[in-house]
Amino acid sequence: MDNTQYTWINTPVTAGLLRGALDLERTGRGLLPHRLPARARAQNTDGQLAMAESQPSGVRLAFRTSATAVELDTLPTKRAYVGAPPRPDGVYDLLVDGVLTRQASAVGGETLTIDMATGSVEHRPGPPATLRFTGLPGTPKDVEIWLPYNETTELVALRTDAPVAPAPDRGRKVWLHHGSSVSHGSDAAGPSATWPALAASLGGVELINLGLGGSALLDPFTARALRDTPADLISVKLGLNVVNTDLMRLRAFTPAVHGFLDTIRDGHPDAPLLVVSPLLCPIHEDTPGPSAVDVSALGSGRLRFTATGDPAERAAGKLTLRVIRDELARIVEQRSAEDPRLHYLDGRALYGDADAVRLPLPDQLHPDAATHRHIAERFAEAAFGTRGAFEDGVRA
Structure with missing residues (x-):
């Protein structure tokens, strides 16, 4: 366990730090990325699609920083299926200059228990979780945190031990x-x-x-x-x-x-x-x-x-x-x-x-x-x- 005492800088999670989302919903706890815009969601009546579009496949935080430590508070919503084996926790990938460097999972969060036979869904609330990535090089670098593709994820807080700025536009298609x-x-x-x-x-x-x-x-x-x-x-x-x-x-x-x-x-x-x-x-x-x-x-x-x-x-x-x-x-x-x-x-x-x-x-x-x-x-x-x-x- 890392017992280092960091001097944390809190950076609001804004659209400038996110890639891959089409819409961002401000909730009572943080920011919820969506992969369909609000107008599309308003026309949808299917629970499966509502769940799928809120699971942030391809959505990532992207910033430039010299930080050696990064903390991210999130509120995940996990799925369980009646009668099926337990599903593994979603994974967060930390990439440094495009290279996968760490993986972590958020413990806790909320749970949807789905009965595929009846279509019923039971919601169980839970607390946010904190992910910590440490031991990063203290030089300027591009950092990406890819969010779990299979867990709806509210972004609550981002902390680092050095300032962050949105990742620069590399001019890619x-x-x-x-x-x-x-x-x-x-x-x-x-x-x-x-x-x-x-x-x-x-x-x-x-x-x-x-x-x-x-x-x-x-x-x-x-x-x-x-x-x-x-x-x-x-x-x-x-x-x-x-x-x-x-x-x-x-x-x-x-x-x-x-x-x-x-x-x-x-x-x-x-x-x-x-x-x-x-x-x-x-x-x-x-x-x-x-x-x-x-x-x-x-x-x-x-x-x-x-x-x-x-x-x-x-x-x-x-x-x-x-x-x-x-x-x-x-x-x-x-x-x-x-x-x-x-x-x-x-x-x-x-x-x-x-x-x-x-x-x-x-x-x-x-x-x-x-x-x-x-x-x-x-x-x-x-x-x-x-x-x-x-x-x-x-x-x-």
């Missing part, structure tokens, strides 16, 4: 990404190790991550958030949540995708725009949704998912991942004649059949930490590499 729980972070080793965060590092770009667990559902208010967010490069990974929620049929899916892309183009007419179809997910390749928890696995203390739809219903327009990939490829090909900066990437190029043998999805839906890195490396090559979809935008 801004990459805006939207996707499902895989993009959100699901089971990554930490917030700077989700596949979008790793890919952004490899590509040398600034990330705004609108990966929304269970909630990449072509909502018009999400499209408007993408439209209105300043960005140089944009990607949308679509399809998995539409299948595993059994939200719509092919007749609705096609115009919804067109409308989603039209709205983005209203705000970003010339930015490189990459449409990414679903990664391989064997349970839903040919079987429609919805997904459900595998009750037999819960009995042995494991969380696994299964597909509950009937493959025969594809004839009536029910969606599977194969159907969605074919349709997304067709839509992009149709539109690209008038939109040359619109691109398509088959998600199986990021995670396909051979990858599933070597790196199987532990719960049948979500990748583990090693697979996040694998997806990031594949995406960085496909998007930021030579002749990649984003190459001209990164170098423009």
